[in-house]
Amino acid sequence: ADELMKTMSASPGSTAAYWSHELYRGPRGEKISVYYGRSLKTSENVAQFFLGKPLLGFDMEWRPNATKSSGTKANVSLIQLACEDRIGLFHLALHRGDSVEDIMPPTLRKILESQDVAKVGVAILADYTRLQKHLGIQPSGLIELSHLHNLVMYSGSRPEMVTRKMVSLANQVQSHLQLPLYKGTVRTSDWGKELNHQQVVYAANDVYAGFRLYHVLESKRLAMNPVPPQPDFAERG
């Protein structure tokens, strides 16, 4: 816990705080729960917590330098989901077996492929491509936060800057959630082995940041006059 507070409360030599999901509370004031699925069975149970939610944060981790041929678990090591009060970490790389049925929880698959569940994140199309290529699944209902960011930042003043150009998650968190997002070496660590505390916190932060970011961006969009239309889904049909 000391280690956690250290990484999340201040950068070396300063008192500045970092953005964290632990700064938030659920609808009844409770802390955000983080569920870590290490087996297919547990992950399937965790995925069921997210059934029926209309909008989820979505993110993925994979092994840095993973090449096309380094295998499914190296290319899709961890999948994360977030709703208001829960974060789910699905560690596919730890699930026993190598076939898609062995490592992909059916409910998670259903959620990802459902058009009725919006999934929000940054660089979400690249995640889509990875899931399609390495697991043969067809996600839909994907919302790219960079599009929404560009829309609320520029549609009033510089419409020509409303593009699909990528804006990093860290920059968006800084702009809309006030605090910097911790950037360390965790990001490029080995996501194939059982996660340490730092990795759990990082993975949870990333996906929850996307969820919170969406709501801030969306309320900014709705406050505009005139209200610009929502961007298209990222997967384009």
Next chain:
DNA sequence: TGATGTGATTGTTGAAACCG
């Protein structure tokens, strides 16, 4: 008719930025 120009659409290629 046949040749030529215009405008819109489609395709390719490379740089820059993002992801892990």
Next chain:
DNA sequence: CGGTTTCAACAATCACATCA
């Protein structure tokens, strides 16, 4: 680093109107 996406620049293509 390897893999992806996006945009701009440029080329190629096509429909079709115009002109000698």
